Amino acid sequence: AQSVAQPEDQVNVAEGNPLTVKCTYSVSGNPYLFWYVQYPNRGLQFLLKYITGDNLVKGSYGFEAEFNKSQTSFHLKKPSALVSDSALYFCAVRDRPRPGSARQLTFGSGTQLTVLP
């Protein structure tokens, strides 16, 4: 069974400082990894994904994430945080597609990011 852990319920960072939101995963085989962001009373917006290739993935709004196979991690990062980045961030994982496999995403519990002015 696949699983995702986001060890921090809440991350606070000052505006202009770098931010990191942590994610570790467990999946059989090579994973597909995703980050989504949820603003208050809104749906989930796709930020970025790792499928294959370069371990550093760049996404929307200046976010990036680094895939680390040995540590089974996929931490989300941004060099300089904005107050408008304050939101709920979800990491998600799925198995690579294969016949008969489920296509579901398994989400972490979410991390509330607050960027302080």
Place this chain on the structure above:
Amino acid sequence: DTAVSQTPKYLVTQMGNDKSIKCEQNLGHDTMYWYKQDSKKFLKIMFSYNNKELIINETVPNRFSPKSPDKAHLNLHINSLELGDSAVYFCASSQERQPSTDTQYFGPGTRLTVL
């Protein structure tokens, strides 16, 4: 322009009622999903349909029944609503057949409140 849309956005109803939530996607995707987000913001898959065929059916009460009239629509019907059904329900879609997008795109959510 809306890629994945849901109606209604808010739904307030009494216990015991039957209600439906509708979802439509205009992305041309072949797979659609329903997720439930509880009060602690935890997201869990409920159902998945691929080309109108049910492929994921997680452990949810059989009061919940998905219906997919065509590839672009996946509706969720809930019978005999209970207090514990109060949550935000998200629809999503993805393209699984090659060329696959690998990415699920979510609707804005339907906040269901059962009184």
